[in-house]
Structures are given as structure tokens and as C-alpha cells.
Amino acid sequence: MRSYSRHKLIEDELNRLPTGRSSWIEKMVYRINKRVKVDYTISVPATVFLRILAFCDDVSELSELIFTPADLLDLLYDDFLMFTRRTDDVEVIHTQLMMKWNGTVKRFPTKVKSTNEKEGKSRFSSYIMVEEQEEKRENGKTINLQVSFVRKKALRGEIVFSDMSEQFPDHPFTLEKLLEILLCDFIEEYKKGNHKEVLTRIVKNLNK
Numbered sequence: 001m002r003s004y005s006r007h008k009l010i011e012d013e014l015n016r017l018p019t020g021r022s023s024w025i026e027k028m029v030y031r032i033n034k035r036v037k038v039d040y041t042i043s044v045p046a047t048v049f050l051r052i053l054a055f056c057d058d059v060s061e062l063s064e065l066i067f068t069p070a071d072l073l074d075l076l077y078d079d080f081l082m083f084t085r086r087t088d089d090v091e092v093i094h095t096q097l098m099m100k101w102n103g104t105v106k107r108f109p110t111k112v113k114s115t116n117e118k119e120g121k122s123r124f125s126s127y128i129m130v131e132e133q134e135e136k137r138e139n140g141k142t143i144n145l146q147v148s149f150v151r152k153k154a155l156r157g158e159i160v161f162s163d164m165s166e167q168f169p170d171h172p173f174t175l176e177k178l179l180e181i182l183l184c185d186f187i188e189e190y191k192k193g194n195h196k197e198v199l200t201r202i203v204k205n206l207n208k
Contacts (some may be wrong), residue, residue, distance in 0.1 A: 002162075002165065003174070004157070004158040004161040004162060004173070004174050004175060005040065005154065005157070005158055005174055005175035005176060006040070006176065007038050007154070009038070009151065009154055009155045009158045010155070010158050010159065010162055013155060016033065033151065034150075034151055034152040035150055035151070035152070036150070036151050037148040037149065037150055037151065038148060038149060038150075038151050038154050039146060039147070039148045040146070040147055040148070040149070040154075040175065040176055040179065041144050041145070041146050041176075042073075042144070042145050042147070042176050042179045042180045042183070043142045043143070043144055043145075043180065044142060044143055044145060044180060044183055044184060045108050045141075045142055045143075045184075046141050046142060046143050048108075048183065048184055048187050049069075049143040049145070051187045051190070051191065052069045052072065052183065052187060053069070055072070055187070055190065055199070056068055056069055056071070056072060058199060059199060059202050059203055059206070062199070062203045063202075063203045063206040063207055065206050065207075067202070067206065069145050069147075070145070070146065070147045070148075072183070072186075073145070073147045073179055073182075073183060074147065074149070075202070076179075076182040076183065076186055077149065077153075077157070077178075077179065077182065080157070080178065080182060081153070081156055081157065081160075083096075084156075084160050090163055090164050090166075090167050090168075091167065093160065093164065094164055094167070094168050094171060097173060097178070097181065100181050100182070100185045101172070101173075101181055103185060103188065104180075104181055104184050104185065107184070107188065108184065145183075147179065154175060157175045157178060158175060161173050161174065161175075161178075
């Protein structure tokens, strides 16, 4: 079975689903397990990370509350899940994500040493697509960010990508890659002045 995050939540969920023969203890453990948090580590270019810190500092100063990159990721992921519920169309979701993906590929290319001897040359791909060990970051170093979600919430993302695979079996998305795309796309749009109202909205919600 294809995995859509390092935790392979769909596969694990299928193995844990209670059956008619499950004891009440097993059913209780299953319900509790849904509220357990799962951790993810993503990688973003250092230039993006600096922009993220600046944005989070602005929110913290205006709200007088601590606002971290993990908090921003949590909000962006919530917006994505809300978008998928509201849209309820795999093709539209795939199209929107591919647009963000392609934009990220252009802004943050990575030169990767080809593993195919017949090619005889390096190929270029997005920094978030690279799996080979021998690589050179074209835009400088990257920074790792950690974020955690309640298992049930993380599972929703994997289910979206599993459904997407039925229509687009070769789609490149995992939960980690989604988070990287959302973060890079948000910062790029914010730099263009397209998300200025987001800062005000976040501060307002934090002060409620």
C-alpha cells in the first residue's frame, strides 16, 4: 500500500479498526488513539524560514502572545482541510495543489545527481521532490521545522491523497510535501501583498 506520510496512518488505521469481535478495551484504545498527536518534520529554504520568523514575530508583537512557525503550519493545514471539505472535488483539489507545486519547483529548484547512468546528466526538480542522497541545493541551505497534529486530523490529509490516487495515480503528494508547499506558497503570496489581511485576522483570533 502506498504511504502518504512517514506515519502511514491509513495502513495503521485499517489494522486498528475495531471489529465485531473487538473487546471494549480494544475499542476504547482505538478511540483514545485518535486523539494522540503525531509529529512531522519538514524542510524549507532558509530564505523562506527567515520570512516565516518575521511574520510570526509580527503576529506575536501585535497580539502579545507567542505565535510560532508550527502555529502557522497548523493554520495553513486547517485551511487546506476546510478547502477540501468545501470543494469536495478531487480534480479541483489536484489542480490547485499542482499549481502551487509547480510554483514551488520554479522558485526553489534542486540539482540532483541522476541515478540513471543512461541519462548521463543531472536533472532538476523541486527541493521537496528530492529523494536521492547526492543533491545540491540551488538556493542555499534548508531549515527543518517540526509540527504535530492530532492523529485524526493528520489522517484526513492522507485520506485526501488516497482518494486523489484513484484519479491521479502518479500524483506526488504526501502530508509532509503538502506542508512544505503550503508554507512556501503562503510566504510567496505574502511577499506579493496578497495575504496582508491574514495577519490582522490571526491577531484578532488570538485576542479573542
